[in-house]
Amino acid sequence: MPVVTLPKELSENLDMLAVVERWQAEGRKLVLATVIETWGSAPRPIGSHLIIDENGEFEGSVSGGCVEGAVVSEAMDVLDSGEARKIEFGVADETAWRVGLSCGGKISVYLQPLATETDHSLISLLNKTRSKRQPAALLTNLATGSSSVILFGSDAEDPSLSAAFEAGVRSGKSGQVQSDGGEEYFLSMQVPATRIVVIGAVHITQALVPIAQTAGFDMTIVDPRTAFASQERFPDTPLLAEWPEDVMAQLELDPFTAVVAITHDPKIDDLPLQQALRAGCFYVGALGSRKTHAKRKERFHAAGVNEEDFARIKAPIGLDIGGVTPAEIAVAILAEIIVTLRGSKAEQKKAV
Template sequence: MDAALLRELVAARAEKRPTVLATRLTDGVQKLVYPSDKSQDSWLIKAVSEVLAGDKGAVIAAPDGAEWFLNPFNPPLRLILVGAVHIAQPLAAIASLAGYDVTVVDPRTSFASSERFPGMTLVTDWPDEAMAALAPDARTAIVTLTHDPKLDDPALKAALASPAFYIGALGSKKTHAARVARLSEAGFTESGIARIHGPVGLAIGAKSPAEIAISIMAEITETLRT
């Protein structure tokens, strides 16, 4: 890779822009391809979008028969947890092990402490302010855990306005029905609200905070990979 291309790749990574390093296998010619680049051929943009979605490199054949190796460079996966509650502790740890950059949001500093969440990024702003600063993207999962509409609802409204790939909310079916009603009254559409996984997590019979965390992380993974 030449120096100019390397600098461009480093800049794209710093800006959290998804890109693909395309290498023509016959002669080693390389270029960075962005999924939004309208100047590239449609077959290449389609292939680039597919490898970025799969997060895995692939060899593809161009219409002229030349083979290209496409190496995806996605922004890091992020998980934003709203509510520094008991379930958030094992969930933050599991997500971190799975390669997510985890941020825990809770204005209650007695909950959002480094003692309870060692090594995690803690934000003690109110959720609406925190979400505006964090700017969730298509590589972001968001889970609300407080059961408190004053904290959960502003975060969910911001999440629904974002391209986050996963939105989950802890609570019973009754709690979620009330949540849906509030969001409907706030002007969100039925299809928009349907993006929220609630009650959050796969139905695996989880009981303990750690088991519930596993069910949530499993559902996030399923949403990302399927």
């Protein structure tokens, strides 16, 4: 299944779940506020969270500061009643102007109390799943406020909810969904941060790291050649100046990882490429000409890699944009990673 890089907003929401679990452990009475719908110029995306305790202390944001005060006030009523509710703010609403929501934006916020041991267990399960880099979702019935967790690899009983979860894993986006029985739910997605493991601390890597980080990817570099793998060349990036066979196990490659092998040295590149194929990494790319790749194919077949798996390697690496310089090749590599991750525009439209 194609997967998606984790947007900054979603990453912040996952941190919010850690706050929720910590506050639950402290015995606080909590309300979880979630943006479930937006129109126009809304300041925060769908799925943004705000957690409020019984004293009005809060963390997170549903509007960037515009309506938080009003949401906290509503949360106190939810704590008193014990019942979930939906509230809306928009420019046509006098209250919205008072609390500062402007620019034509409207938001719908869902408030649900987190008061039971079941609620605590669900948040704990989501955080444990997150630590294992596995996708999951908090599924909430908007009529009753009851929630459950959908885990990756386990189908929801309702086909519509299962299909929505699969789509959420691909897009990384939370949203409302209707069950086969007509009930309205909100699916709050938890998707692992997508990362790129680069084998080779070369000039291309120096160009690739900043643009990939800007695009939201976590980066790790592996290269046993200390002349290349130095903090001076890569000051702000995790760097392993070791042979791949000594460090690949600790990287725990998974379907949310892209592996880029660009040392042009089989002694360094081959092992991580083979491990990436076995781990089901969503992108596996290797530097080298077609002639070089043909020789690689002979080595991989001798090592037991079958034709279907070998065909997953993108080589020569990168989209064909005519790139020549290290920076241009880096752009081509990142573009190929993104199109593998997201699908082309035509594929995206077909999936809708």
